[in-house]
Amino acid sequence: MKLNSPLQVYKYLPQTNCAECGETTCMAFAAHLIDRSKKLDNCPPILKEAFKKKYIELLTLLAPEIREITIGVGERAKKIGGDDVIYRHQLTFFDPTAFAYDVWDTMPEKELVERVNKISNFKKFYIGKFLRVDMIAVRCVSGDAAKFAAAVKKVNETTTLPLILCSFDPAILKSGLEVVKDKNPLLYAANEKNWGEVAELALNYKVPVVLFSSDLDKLKSLALTFGEMGIKDLVLDPGTYPQGKQLKETFERFIKLRRSGIKEAQKDMAYPVMAVPLNAWLVYKDTAAASYWETVLASVFTVRYGDIMILHSLEPYAMLPEVHLRETIYTDPRTPAKVAPGVNQVGTPTKDSPVIVTTNFALTYYTVESDLSSNKINCYLAAVDTDGIGVEAAVAGGQLTAAKIKDAFQKANFEFKDKTSHSTVILPGLAARLQGDVEDVTGLRVMIGPPDSGRIPGWMEKNWPPKPK
Numbered sequence: 001m002k003l004n005s006p007l008q009v010y011k012y013l014p015q016t017n018c019a020e021c022g023e024t025t026c027m028a029f030a031a032h033l034i035d036r037s038k039k040l041d042n043c044p045p046i047l048k049e050a051f052k053k054k055y056i057e058l059l060t061l062l063a064p065e066i067r068e069i070t071i072g073v074g075e076r077a078k079k080i081g082g083d084d085v086i087y088r089h090q091l092t093f094f095d096p097t098a099f100a101y102d103v104w105d106t107m108p109e110k111e112l113v114e115r116v117n118k119i120s121n122f123k124k125f126y127i128g129k130f131l132r133v134d135m136i137a138v139r140c141v142s143g144d145a146a147k148f149a150a151a152v153k154k155v156n157e158t159t160t161l162p163l164i165l166c167s168f169d170p171a172i173l174k175s176g177l178e179v180v181k182d183k184n185p186l187l188y189a190a191n192e193k194n195w196g197e198v199a200e201l202a203l204n205y206k207v208p209v210v211l212f213s214s215d216l217d218k219l220k221s222l223a224l225t226f227g228e229m230g231i232k233d234l235v236l237d238p239g240t241y242p243q244g245k246q247l248k249e250t251f252e253r254f255i256k257l258r259r260s261g262i263k264e265a266q267k268d269m270a271y272p273v274m275a276v277p278l279n280a281w282l283v284y285k286d287t288a289a290a291s292y293w294e295t296v297l298a299s300v301f302t303v304r305y306g307d308i309m310i311l312h313s314l315e316p317y318a319m320l321p322e323v324h325l326r327e328t329i330y331t332d333p334r335t336p337a338k339v340a341p342g343v344n345q346v347g348t349p350t351k352d353s354p355v356i357v358t359t360n361f362a363l364t365y366y367t368v369e370s371d372l373s374s375n376k377i378n379c380y381l382a383a384v385d386t387d388g389i390g391v392e393a394a395v396a397g398g399q400l401t402a403a404k405i406k407d408a409f410q411k412a413n414f415e416f417k418d419k420t421s422h423s424t425v426i427l428p429g430l431a432a433r434l435q436g437d438v439e440d441v442t443g444l445r446v447m448i449g450p451p452d453s454g455r456i457p458g459w460m461e462k463n464w465p466p467k468p469k
């Protein structure tokens with residue numbers, strides 16, 4: 001039974017309200033355990049011998065509905081699964097879908113290394129952080145164990161990304177495992193024919209393993225068998241068919257798996273689910289069409305409920321939507337994406353440079369910052385603390401006010417008379433109605449900028465420097 005209310009969790013805590021966890025009461029700490037914003041180990045008293053039994057019980061009772069599995073080792077190890085809800089708005093989704101891109105063992109070495117480097121080094125800056133991809137799936141195409149092992153060795157020498165070893169032949173999987181046995185790779189895959197030998201590999205090498213069957217009863221039977229053998233780090237692949245009626249059935253299988261894991265609490269099916277959008281390449285021969293449909297499949301199963309997927313296309317038009325959509329689905333709806341409030345320099349501002357106001361909603365802030373820096377506009381950019389709400393809504397909701405703007409500059413120790421020659425501040429066009437208030441509260445001259453930051457360069461040409469009053 002999963003605990004889902006603070007009162008239930010509270011019964012297992014020491015109940016001393018000692019505040020060592022940073023919360024004033026055990027009940028407040030219990031609420032943080034439920035929404036996973038704190039960990040049980042943040043309560044030092046419960047780690048003591050006297051509470052050992054309750055600690056262990058609570059760890060089990062707080063475990064996510066969908067088992068959380070780690071693939072790989074070190075800094076780029078990746079956790080998958082770990083979800084508690086069917087819909088994101090019920091809490092949030094945890095552990096963003098892991099994207100693995102394939103290489104294969106018949107690739108010439110130079111091409112193999114180039115492709116691995118391209119996958120490992122992919123990054124795209126987006127609202128304050130770099131979006132990356134997560135794994136490399138090494139596929140055996142040759143049918144030759146020695147060749148597969150050599151490819152795995154070369155990939156392992158080239159990247160620290162976690163690996164998926166792909167073959168239905170246990171002898172080939174074993175040859176790859178021997179090369180990276182200390183790297184916790186994911187084995188792909190056990191099916192109704194090879195399951196005994198693959199289970200033996202998973203047990204001997206202590207690695208996670210994918211179970212494959214497009215028949216959910218057979219998949220359940222495999223999961224039960226592996227579970228009874230003590231192999232719990234499982235991933236379920238219910239088959240990804242890229243077209244027509246079979247695609248509809250694929251979609252239904254993903255929904256059934258997640259519902260049975262969470263809503264019906266079937267622990268033997270509560271494992272992360274794998275999608276294989278790469279299968280689009282089996283159907284579509286044209287590169288653009290295959291990339292397009294692969295991206296469509298990746299998008300569908302990022303939303304419903306792929307925890308990990310294997311992909312092929314490294315085209316920017318395929319990868320960028322994939323990583324952006326994942327980022328959107330896996331943001332926490334309880335916490336708006338925001339940046340630290342403050343007054344930041346863009347470029348190298350002088351006393352004659354403008355001072356521009358925006359909010360600390362991350363998407364707004366980085367859009368404005370990017371429009372300024374890409375147009376080489378040296379300035380100061382103030383991110384006013386609006387609890388991560390954008391300009392228009394913050395003005396309407398009272399999170400962006402003259403007092404807040406004044407406060408932002410005061411907290412940043414930004415003195416206009418020292419830093420500027422003009423004592424002028426530029427408000428976003430969507431905050432124009434604050435002009436009078438800001439002038440009264442700050443004593444500054446207030447100019448109204450354009451309604452969106454893309455128009456700042458044109459606005460600057462016409463309006464900056466400000467004409468003397």
Ligand code: SF4
Binds near residue numbers: 018023046
């Ligand atoms: S540290 Fe533990 S015992 Fe102390 S208040 Fe927090 S939850 Fe309660």
